[in-house]
Amino acid sequence: MSIRTRFAPSPTGYMHIGNLRTALYAYLVAKKDPEGVFILRIEDTDQGRLVEGATDIIYDTMKSCGLKHDEGPDVGGDFGPYVQSERMASGMYHDYAVKLIHRGGAHYCFCDEEKIAAERAAAGESFKYDDPCKMLSVEECEKRIAAGEKYVIRQTIPTEGTTSFNDEVFGTITVENSTLDEQVLLKSDGFPTYNFANVIDDHLMGITDVVRGMEYLSSTPKYNLIYEAYGWDIPRYIHCPPVMKDEHSKLSKRNGDASFQDLVAKGYLPEAILNYIALLGWAPEEDREIYTLDELVQAFNVKRIGTSGAIFDPEKLTWLNGMWLRGMDLDTYYNLIKPYIDEAVKLDCDKKKIAEIVQPRANTLNEIPGMLTFFDEFPEFTTDLYNHKKMKSNPEVALVSLKACRETLAAQEDWSMEALHEVLMAVPKQIEKKNGQVLFPLRLAITGLGTTPGGAIEIAYILGKEETLRRLDRSIAQLESELG
Numbered sequence: 001m002s003i004r005t006r007f008a009p010s011p012t013g014y015m016h017i018g019n020l021r022t023a024l025y026a027y028l029v030a031k032k033d034p035e036g037v038f039i040l041r042i043e044d045t046d047q048g049r050l051v052e053g054a055t056d057i058i059y060d061t062m063k064s065c066g067l068k069h070d071e072g073p074d075v076g077g078d079f080g081p082y083v084q085s086e087r088m089a090s091g092m093y094h095d096y097a098v099k100l101i102h103r104g105g106a107h108y109c110f111c112d113e114e115k116i117a118a119e120r121a122a123a124g125e126s127f128k129y130d131d132p133c134k135m136l137s138v139e140e141c142e143k144r145i146a147a148g149e150k151y152v153i154r155q156t157i158p159t160e161g162t163t164s165f166n167d168e169v170f171g172t173i174t175v176e177n178s179t180l181d182e183q184v185l186l187k188s189d190g191f192p193t194y195n196f197a198n199v200i201d202d203h204l205m206g207i208t209d210v211v212r213g214m215e216y217l218s219s220t221p222k223y224n225l226i227y228e229a230y231g232w233d234i235p236r237y238i239h240c241p242p243v244m245k246d247e248h249s250k251l252s253k254r255n256g257d258a259s260f261q262d263l264v265a266k267g268y269l270p271e272a273i274l275n276y277i278a279l280l281g282w283a284p285e286e287d288r289e290i291y292t293l294d295e296l297v298q299a300f301n302v303k304r305i306g307t308s309g310a311i312f313d314p315e316k317l318t319w320l321n322g323m324w325l326r327g328m329d330l331d332t333y334y335n336l337i338k339p340y341i342d343e344a345v346k347l348d349c350d351k352k353k354i355a356e357i358v359q360p361r362a363n364t365l366n367e368i369p370g371m372l373t374f375f376d377e378f379p380e381f382t383t384d385l386y387n388h389k390k391m392k393s394n395p396e397v398a399l400v401s402l403k404a405c406r407e408t409l410a411a412q413e414d415w416s417m418e419a420l421h422e423v424l425m426a427v428p429k430q431i432e433k434k435n436g437q438v439l440f441p442l443r444l445a446i447t448g449l450g451t452t453p454g455g456a457i458e459i460a461y462i463l464g465k466e467e468t469l470r471r472l473d474r475s476i477a478q479l480e481s482e483l484g
């Protein structure tokens with residue numbers, strides 16, 4: 001039997017990082033099997049949480065991450081509908097709940113739970129739901145329902161014994177049945193709760209491996225009792241530890257932590273985000289950190305998912321994003337960052353060369369424009385910036401070097417990179433100085449900045465002859481007036 005997994009997000013309007021990691025793990029578990037099927041199911045029956053356009057965000061995120069689902073609302077499949085509210089329409093959850101009643105796994109309940117809770121609280125008793133309706137016969141209940149009485153359907157839990165199951169990450173878990181509450185399966189409005197719908201949907205969709213957050217771990221014994229009452233196979237469980245903001249709190253959009261969309265807007269690549277979150281809670285066998293999605297499929301192993309929450313480290317993500325950016329071939333990189341270059345540089349110049357000098361330095365896309373402002377604006381600077389110990393540079397040395405560069409460049413017709421490289425690399429020898437004593441002051445003199453992407457020759461080439469000489473003249477004049 002081939003593996004079938006599902007990602008079952010609720011459309012909340014953003015893609016939480018922890019949810020995306022669950023989606024990734026569910027995808028990897030399915031794709032490890034060459035015949036494996038990855039399913040997208042939209043869980044939208046919590047009407048109070050519905051957000052306009054929220055499903056599109058789910059589709060867009062999956063697409064930009066390359067997490068292609070084989071079945072889902074937009075691509076179809078043999079086990080649809082894949083949107084929970086559409087599954088409701090047939091009355092199927094209701095029918096299954098009634099079937100469960102007849103199999104002894106559930107019962108009708110007519111109590112006003114809130115009222116009982118309030119009464120107990122008033123009497124100083126803690127609220128533990130022990131449903132008196134359990135005593136009613138099904139026939140009696142059906143009569144009351146026919147007479148128009150409101151009801152919910154609750155799970156019936158054995159009062160004795162234990163329930164055990166195996167989780168691939170957390171191992172064997174055993175709970176006393178007496179500790180499990182008789183949760184509502186079908187609400188009075190006819191909507192199933194998550195607690196019920198997840199079992200029905202996973203069964204009907206043939207899910208073999210349930211991958212989800214560990215917040216569902218403690219409820220899983222209850223779900224297993226439902227599977228057992230129907231006589232259905234229990235899936236393999238892979239509960240994932242949470243993604244943490246720090247040691248104490250989970251990463252959460254509600255607390256202002258970045259969602260996937262926020263990270264993309266901050267200049268992170270979907271590939272790098274996916275690569276990073278794969279490593280949050282899962283440890284590859286080899287000592288390696290850069291993985292494409294296909295490489296993750298090869299390397300992934302549920303046995304190496306840890307049980308403790310992994311802390312989301314923005315700095316590590318930034319580093320990894322930089323590795324991804326530097327690993328691209330120049331054409332791909334240039335196409336990607338062109339809008340960022342265009343935003344910062346209006347000068348008509350070789351922008352692909354700008355991409356080339358930025359590539360070794362930028363870790364995120366958003367920092368790129370800020371690195372390039374000097375192309376359009378030549379900032380004022382103080383001449384003490386010419387002092388550089390390692391380069392053996394100081395204002396006096398700089399003046400000699402800049403004058404020699406000025407002369408060479410003024411005479412230069414061919415402004416290609418190759419030609420500029422040849423003539424500028426000859427200057428140090430001509431004036432008996434070290435390379436750094438010429439190229440360091442030159443770069444400063446034409447950019448006004450102590451550090452820039454690229455070196456003097458590349459920047460002179462990009463600026464063009466006229467602008468390079470104009471900047472050089474201003475810098476030489478400044479030095480001359482200060483040195484007297």
Ligand code: GLU
Pocket residue numbers: 007008009010043198211212213216
């Ligand atoms: N809709 C649930 C959630 O977003 C899905 C949990 C599950 O994967 O079963 O948390």
